Amino acid sequence: MEIRLKKGKEKKIKNFYLWIFKDEIENFEELKNEPVQIIDVKSSNGEFLGKAFFNPKSHIIARILTRDDEKINANFFKKRIKEAIERRKRLKIKSNALRLIHAEADEIPGLIVDKFDNYLALQTRTAGIENFKHEIVTILTDILKVSGIYERSDMESRKEEGLETTSGELYGHVPRYVEIEENRLKFIVDLHHGQKTGFYLDQRDNRKKVSEMIKKGDRVLDLFCYSGAFSIYCAGAGATVIGVDSDRSATDLARENAKINKLSDKVTFLTADAFETIESMANSREKFNFIIIDPPAMTKTKKGAESVKWAFHKLILNALKMLETGGKIMVSSCAYHISLDILQEAIRFASNDAGKRLRVIDITFQPGDHPWILQMPETLYLKTIFLEVLK
Incomplete structure:
Protein backbone atom coordinates (compact mmCIF):
# COMPACT_ATOMS: atom_id res chain seq x y z
CA MET A 1 0.00 0.00 0.00
CA GLU A 2 1.38 3.39 -0.96
CA ILE A 3 0.48 7.04 -1.46
CA ARG A 4 1.37 8.47 -4.86
CA LEU A 5 1.64 12.22 -4.81
CA LYS A 6 0.54 14.41 -7.68
CA LYS A 7 3.32 15.75 -9.89
CA GLY A 8 5.25 18.52 -8.14
CA LYS A 9 3.82 17.78 -4.69
CA GLU A 10 6.93 15.83 -3.72
CA LYS A 11 8.92 19.08 -3.52
CA LYS A 12 7.59 20.14 -0.11
CA ILE A 13 8.23 16.66 1.34
CA LYS A 14 11.80 16.78 0.06
CA ASN A 15 12.05 20.20 1.70
CA PHE A 16 11.18 18.61 5.08
CA TYR A 17 7.48 19.47 5.34
CA LEU A 18 5.73 16.62 7.15
CA TRP A 19 2.01 16.78 6.29
CA ILE A 20 0.15 15.55 3.20
CA PHE A 21 -3.38 16.66 2.33
CA LYS A 22 -6.11 14.96 0.31
CA ASP A 23 -5.82 17.17 -2.78
CA GLU A 24 -2.11 16.34 -3.07
CA ILE A 25 -2.66 12.58 -3.48
CA GLU A 26 -3.00 11.13 -6.99
CA ASN A 27 -4.50 7.80 -5.88
CA PHE A 28 -6.71 8.94 -3.00
CA GLU A 29 -9.82 7.25 -4.44
CA GLU A 30 -8.04 3.90 -4.18
CA LEU A 31 -7.16 4.58 -0.53
CA LYS A 32 -10.18 6.41 0.88
CA ASN A 33 -11.71 3.32 2.52
CA GLU A 34 -8.44 1.91 3.88
CA PRO A 35 -7.88 1.73 7.66
CA VAL A 36 -5.40 3.79 9.65
CA GLN A 37 -1.95 2.38 8.92
CA ILE A 38 1.69 3.10 8.16
CA ILE A 39 2.14 3.66 4.46
CA ASP A 40 4.92 4.37 1.96
CA VAL A 41 4.89 7.80 0.35
CA LYS A 42 6.09 8.06 -3.25
CA SER A 43 6.35 10.75 -5.88
CA SER A 44 4.35 10.65 -9.11
CA ASN A 45 7.23 8.82 -10.81
CA GLY A 46 7.57 6.24 -8.01
CA GLU A 47 10.48 7.73 -6.03
CA PHE A 48 10.38 6.70 -2.35
CA LEU A 49 9.94 9.77 -0.11
CA GLY A 50 9.28 8.25 3.29
CA LYS A 51 6.91 6.38 5.57
CA ALA A 52 3.89 8.05 7.15
CA PHE A 53 0.89 7.60 9.39
CA PHE A 54 -2.12 7.37 7.04
CA ASN A 55 -5.67 8.24 8.05
CA PRO A 56 -8.22 8.91 5.26
CA LYS A 57 -10.71 10.34 7.81
CA SER A 58 -8.42 13.19 8.79
CA HIS A 59 -7.94 16.58 7.16
CA ILE A 60 -4.22 15.76 7.28
CA ILE A 61 -4.25 12.48 5.37
CA ALA A 62 -0.63 11.52 6.08
CA ARG A 63 2.09 12.58 8.54
CA ILE A 64 5.67 11.73 7.65
CA LEU A 65 7.46 9.60 10.25
CA THR A 66 10.76 9.00 8.50
CA ARG A 67 12.45 9.65 5.17
CA ASP A 68 14.25 6.31 5.43
CA ASP A 69 12.90 2.92 4.40
CA GLU A 70 12.90 1.49 7.93
CA LYS A 71 10.56 -0.55 10.10
CA ILE A 72 8.11 1.45 12.23
CA ASN A 73 7.86 -0.54 15.45
CA GLU A 179 3.27 20.01 43.35
CA ILE A 180 6.04 21.21 41.03
CA GLU A 181 8.88 23.71 41.35
CA GLU A 182 9.88 26.32 38.79
CA ASN A 183 12.66 28.83 39.39
CA ARG A 184 12.32 28.30 43.17
CA LEU A 185 8.56 28.90 43.15
CA LYS A 186 6.02 26.18 43.86
CA PHE A 187 2.84 25.41 41.94
CA ILE A 188 0.06 22.89 42.40
CA VAL A 189 -0.94 21.30 39.09
CA ASP A 190 -4.30 19.67 38.40
CA LEU A 191 -3.24 16.74 36.21
CA HIS A 192 -6.74 15.30 35.85
CA HIS A 193 -8.81 18.35 34.89
CA GLY A 194 -6.45 21.31 34.42
CA GLN A 195 -6.17 23.18 31.13
CA LYS A 196 -3.88 21.62 28.51
CA THR A 197 -2.04 18.91 30.45
CA GLY A 198 -2.42 20.82 33.72
CA PHE A 199 -0.01 23.77 33.48
CA TYR A 200 1.25 26.21 30.85
CA LEU A 201 4.81 24.92 30.69
CA ASP A 202 5.45 26.88 27.49
CA GLN A 203 5.30 30.21 29.35
CA ARG A 204 8.13 29.31 31.77
CA ASP A 205 10.72 31.62 30.18
CA ASN A 206 8.24 34.47 29.80
CA ARG A 207 7.26 34.22 33.46
CA LYS A 208 10.90 34.66 34.45
CA LYS A 209 11.33 37.54 32.00
CA VAL A 210 8.30 39.37 33.42
CA SER A 211 9.52 38.94 36.99
CA GLU A 212 12.87 40.47 36.03
CA MET A 213 11.06 43.56 34.68
CA ILE A 214 9.05 44.10 37.87
CA LYS A 215 10.08 46.76 40.37
CA LYS A 216 9.20 46.50 44.04
CA GLY A 217 5.88 48.23 44.65
CA ASP A 218 4.63 47.85 41.06
CA ARG A 219 0.93 47.23 40.49
CA VAL A 220 0.28 44.39 38.05
CA LEU A 221 -2.84 43.17 36.24
CA ASP A 222 -2.70 39.56 35.04
CA LEU A 223 -5.52 38.74 32.60
CA PHE A 224 -6.51 35.13 31.88
CA CYS A 225 -4.33 34.19 34.85
CA TYR A 226 -5.41 30.51 35.03
CA SER A 227 -3.75 29.04 38.14
CA GLY A 228 -1.81 32.22 38.83
CA ALA A 229 1.72 31.46 37.62
CA PHE A 230 2.48 34.92 36.16
CA SER A 231 0.83 36.53 39.20
CA ILE A 232 2.96 34.50 41.64
CA TYR A 233 6.16 35.40 39.78
CA CYS A 234 5.26 39.11 39.89
CA ALA A 235 4.29 39.00 43.56
CA GLY A 236 7.53 37.21 44.34
CA ALA A 237 9.39 40.09 42.68
CA GLY A 238 7.68 42.61 44.96
CA ALA A 239 4.56 43.62 43.05
CA THR A 240 0.95 43.84 44.17
CA VAL A 241 -1.09 41.79 41.69
CA ILE A 242 -4.68 41.34 40.53
CA GLY A 243 -5.23 38.12 38.59
CA VAL A 244 -8.41 37.58 36.56
CA ASP A 245 -9.85 34.37 35.13
CA SER A 246 -13.41 33.21 34.41
CA ASP A 247 -12.71 29.62 35.58
CA ARG A 248 -13.50 29.33 39.30
CA SER A 249 -11.50 26.11 39.69
CA ALA A 250 -8.48 27.93 38.21
CA THR A 251 -8.72 30.92 40.55
CA ASP A 252 -9.25 28.59 43.53
CA LEU A 253 -6.02 26.82 42.56
CA ALA A 254 -4.31 30.19 42.05
CA ARG A 255 -5.12 31.14 45.64
CA GLU A 256 -3.58 27.86 46.82
CA ASN A 257 -0.48 28.61 44.77
CA ALA A 258 -0.20 32.04 46.39
CA LYS A 259 -0.59 30.41 49.79
CA ILE A 260 2.15 27.80 49.38
CA ASN A 261 4.53 30.54 48.22
CA LYS A 262 3.52 32.75 51.19
CA LEU A 263 2.35 35.51 48.84
CA SER A 264 -1.39 35.61 49.61
CA ASP A 265 -1.09 39.17 50.93
CA LYS A 266 0.36 40.31 47.59
CA VAL A 267 -2.18 38.77 45.19
CA THR A 268 -5.93 39.06 44.67
CA PHE A 269 -7.63 36.65 42.28
CA LEU A 270 -10.96 37.56 40.69
CA THR A 271 -13.26 35.00 39.10
CA ALA A 272 -14.57 37.17 36.29
CA ASP A 273 -14.64 37.74 32.54
CA ALA A 274 -11.33 39.33 31.54
CA PHE A 275 -12.86 41.46 28.74
CA GLU A 276 -15.51 42.91 31.04
CA THR A 277 -13.10 43.39 33.93
CA ILE A 278 -10.45 45.29 31.99
CA GLU A 279 -13.09 47.54 30.40
CA SER A 280 -14.60 48.31 33.81
CA MET A 281 -11.16 49.03 35.27
CA ALA A 282 -10.25 51.30 32.36
CA ASN A 283 -13.54 53.22 32.71
CA SER A 284 -12.76 53.61 36.43
CA ARG A 285 -9.35 55.05 35.48
CA GLU A 286 -7.37 52.50 37.44
CA LYS A 287 -3.60 52.53 36.89
CA PHE A 288 -1.05 49.72 36.64
CA ASN A 289 2.67 49.49 36.02
CA PHE A 290 2.53 46.18 34.14
CA ILE A 291 -0.34 44.39 32.38
CA ILE A 292 -0.21 40.79 31.17
CA ILE A 293 -2.55 39.69 28.37
CA ASP A 294 -2.23 35.94 27.83
CA PRO A 295 -5.54 34.45 26.65
CA PRO A 296 -6.07 30.82 25.68
CA ALA A 297 -6.23 30.16 21.93
CA MET A 298 -9.27 32.11 20.78
CA THR A 299 -9.37 30.47 17.35
CA LYS A 300 -8.39 27.11 15.91
CA THR A 301 -9.02 28.20 12.31
CA LYS A 302 -7.67 30.75 9.82
CA LYS A 303 -11.23 32.01 9.35
CA GLY A 304 -11.38 33.19 12.96
CA ALA A 305 -8.12 35.18 12.86
CA GLU A 306 -9.69 38.52 11.92
CA SER A 307 -12.21 38.55 14.76
CA VAL A 308 -9.51 37.49 17.24
CA LYS A 309 -7.30 40.35 16.06
CA TRP A 310 -10.04 42.79 17.08
CA ALA A 311 -10.54 40.96 20.39
CA PHE A 312 -6.85 41.56 21.10
CA HIS A 313 -7.28 45.17 20.00
CA LYS A 314 -10.04 45.68 22.56
CA LEU A 315 -7.98 44.17 25.39
CA ILE A 316 -4.85 46.13 24.50
CA LEU A 317 -6.69 49.43 24.04
CA ASN A 318 -8.19 49.19 27.53
CA ALA A 319 -4.82 48.12 28.94
CA LEU A 320 -3.06 51.12 27.42
CA LYS A 321 -5.59 53.46 29.02
CA MET A 322 -4.31 52.24 32.40
CA LEU A 323 -0.58 52.49 31.69
CA GLU A 324 1.39 55.70 32.16
CA THR A 325 4.76 56.54 30.58
CA GLY A 326 7.19 53.74 31.46
CA GLY A 327 4.39 51.24 31.98
CA LYS A 328 4.84 47.85 30.36
CA ILE A 329 2.60 45.33 28.69
CA MET A 330 3.04 41.71 27.65
CA VAL A 331 0.79 40.40 24.86
CA SER A 332 0.88 36.68 24.10
CA SER A 333 -0.96 34.40 21.68
CA CYS A 334 -0.82 30.60 21.64
CA ALA A 335 -2.97 30.32 18.49
CA TYR A 336 -1.06 29.24 15.36
CA HIS A 337 -3.43 31.21 13.12
CA ILE A 338 -2.63 34.45 14.98
CA SER A 339 0.68 35.25 13.35
CA LEU A 340 3.23 37.67 14.74
CA ASP A 341 2.16 40.15 12.04
CA ILE A 342 -1.50 39.93 13.12
CA LEU A 343 -0.54 40.36 16.77
CA GLN A 344 1.63 43.39 15.97
CA GLU A 345 -1.16 44.90 13.90
CA ALA A 346 -3.63 44.56 16.77
CA ILE A 347 -1.15 46.27 19.11
CA ARG A 348 -0.37 49.03 16.60
CA PHE A 349 -4.04 49.82 15.97
CA ALA A 350 -4.74 49.89 19.72
CA SER A 351 -1.75 52.14 20.46
CA ASN A 352 -2.82 54.54 17.70
CA ASP A 353 -6.37 54.66 19.07
CA ALA A 354 -5.03 55.22 22.61
CA GLY A 355 -2.62 57.90 21.40
CA LYS A 356 0.34 56.12 23.00
CA ARG A 357 3.70 55.38 21.44
CA LEU A 358 5.18 51.97 22.22
CA ARG A 359 8.71 50.62 22.18
CA VAL A 360 9.21 46.90 21.63
CA ILE A 361 11.36 45.52 24.43
CA ASP A 362 11.47 41.94 23.19
CA ILE A 363 9.70 39.32 21.09
CA THR A 364 9.82 35.71 22.22
CA PHE A 365 8.58 32.35 21.03
CA GLN A 366 8.01 29.00 22.73
CA PRO A 367 10.90 27.62 24.85
CA GLY A 368 13.36 24.90 23.93
CA ASP A 369 11.35 22.03 25.38
CA HIS A 370 8.55 23.04 22.96
CA PRO A 371 10.71 23.10 19.79
CA TRP A 372 9.55 24.11 16.33
CA ILE A 373 10.68 23.17 12.85
CA LEU A 374 11.55 25.93 10.37
CA GLN A 375 10.02 24.04 7.45
CA MET A 376 6.82 23.39 9.46
CA PRO A 377 5.29 26.78 10.29
CA GLU A 378 2.43 24.98 12.08
CA THR A 379 4.88 23.95 14.82
CA LEU A 380 5.44 27.60 15.82
CA TYR A 381 2.41 28.64 17.84
CA LEU A 382 3.45 30.81 20.81
CA LYS A 383 4.28 34.45 20.07
CA THR A 384 4.83 37.03 22.81
CA ILE A 385 5.60 40.75 22.57
CA PHE A 386 6.88 42.88 25.45
CA LEU A 387 6.37 46.64 25.12
CA GLU A 388 6.93 49.86 27.03
CA VAL A 389 4.82 53.04 26.88
CA LEU A 390 6.85 56.07 25.77
CA LYS A 391 6.18 59.79 26.24
Missing part, protein backbone atom coordinates in the same frame (compact mmCIF):
# COMPACT_ATOMS: atom_id res chain seq x y z
CA ALA A 74 8.51 -0.22 19.18
CA ASN A 75 12.28 0.09 18.60
CA PHE A 76 11.69 2.99 16.21
CA PHE A 77 9.72 4.91 18.83
CA LYS A 78 12.12 3.98 21.61
CA LYS A 79 14.98 5.58 19.67
CA ARG A 80 12.96 8.75 18.98
CA ILE A 81 11.80 9.02 22.60
CA LYS A 82 15.34 8.59 23.95
CA GLU A 83 16.61 11.30 21.59
CA ALA A 84 13.87 13.72 22.68
CA ILE A 85 14.64 13.15 26.37
CA GLU A 86 18.37 13.65 25.81
CA ARG A 87 17.67 16.98 24.08
CA ARG A 88 15.73 18.13 27.18
CA LYS A 89 18.60 17.20 29.48
CA ARG A 90 20.88 19.55 27.56
CA LEU A 91 18.49 22.47 28.13
CA LYS A 92 19.20 22.52 31.88
CA ILE A 93 15.69 23.73 32.73
CA LYS A 94 15.34 24.94 36.33
CA SER A 95 12.17 23.02 37.03
CA ASN A 96 10.97 19.48 37.68
CA ALA A 97 8.20 20.09 35.12
CA LEU A 98 8.82 20.24 31.38
CA ARG A 99 7.70 18.95 28.01
CA LEU A 100 9.56 15.77 27.07
CA ILE A 101 8.01 15.08 23.66
CA HIS A 102 6.56 17.71 21.36
CA ALA A 103 4.93 15.81 18.48
CA GLU A 104 6.22 16.63 14.98
CA ALA A 105 9.08 18.76 16.32
CA ASP A 106 10.46 15.62 18.00
CA GLU A 107 9.67 13.46 14.95
CA ILE A 108 6.80 11.62 16.68
CA PRO A 109 3.67 13.08 15.05
CA GLY A 110 0.67 13.38 17.36
CA LEU A 111 2.43 12.56 20.65
CA ILE A 112 2.72 15.00 23.57
CA VAL A 113 4.38 14.00 26.85
CA ASP A 114 4.81 16.39 29.79
CA LYS A 115 6.67 15.60 33.01
CA PHE A 116 5.40 16.89 36.36
CA ASP A 117 7.77 15.85 39.14
CA ASN A 118 7.67 12.03 38.95
CA TYR A 119 4.48 11.80 36.89
CA LEU A 120 3.80 12.05 33.17
CA ALA A 121 0.82 13.52 31.32
CA LEU A 122 0.37 12.01 27.86
CA GLN A 123 -1.70 13.05 24.85
CA THR A 124 -2.21 11.08 21.65
CA ARG A 125 -3.63 13.50 19.10
CA THR A 126 -3.74 11.27 16.02
CA ALA A 127 -5.06 7.83 15.16
CA GLY A 128 -1.62 6.71 13.99
CA ILE A 129 0.10 7.29 17.31
CA GLU A 130 -2.98 5.97 19.17
CA ASN A 131 -2.21 2.56 17.67
CA PHE A 132 1.19 2.60 19.42
CA LYS A 133 0.02 3.96 22.77
CA HIS A 134 0.61 0.74 24.71
CA GLU A 135 4.17 0.41 23.36
CA ILE A 136 4.89 4.07 24.11
CA VAL A 137 3.72 3.76 27.73
CA THR A 138 5.99 0.72 28.17
CA ILE A 139 8.95 2.60 26.66
CA LEU A 140 8.39 5.65 28.87
CA THR A 141 8.15 3.61 32.06
CA ASP A 142 11.28 1.64 31.16
CA ILE A 143 13.34 4.76 30.44
CA LEU A 144 12.07 7.16 33.11
CA LYS A 145 10.97 4.96 36.05
CA VAL A 146 8.05 7.30 36.79
CA SER A 147 5.41 6.69 39.45
CA GLY A 148 2.50 7.09 37.06
CA ILE A 149 1.26 8.21 33.64
CA TYR A 150 -2.06 10.01 33.18
CA GLU A 151 -3.69 10.34 29.76
CA ARG A 152 -5.10 13.73 28.77
CA SER A 153 -6.32 12.89 25.28
CA ASP A 154 -9.42 14.98 25.90
CA MET A 155 -8.98 17.53 23.10
CA GLU A 156 -11.80 17.97 20.59
CA SER A 157 -9.36 17.69 17.66
CA ARG A 158 -9.25 13.90 18.17
CA LYS A 159 -12.73 13.66 16.68
CA GLU A 160 -11.35 14.74 13.31
CA GLU A 161 -9.07 11.71 13.52
CA GLY A 162 -12.06 9.44 14.16
CA LEU A 163 -11.13 9.09 17.83
CA GLU A 164 -13.12 9.60 21.00
CA THR A 165 -11.83 11.91 23.71
CA THR A 166 -10.42 10.05 26.69
CA SER A 167 -8.53 10.57 29.94
CA GLY A 168 -7.41 8.43 32.86
CA GLU A 169 -4.52 6.49 34.34
CA LEU A 170 -2.35 4.55 31.92
CA TYR A 171 0.25 3.41 34.44
CA GLY A 172 0.53 3.44 38.23
CA HIS A 173 -1.51 5.76 40.42
CA VAL A 174 -1.56 9.46 39.54
CA PRO A 175 -3.01 11.87 42.14
CA ARG A 176 -5.16 14.69 40.85
CA TYR A 177 -2.89 17.37 42.32
CA VAL A 178 0.91 17.35 42.02
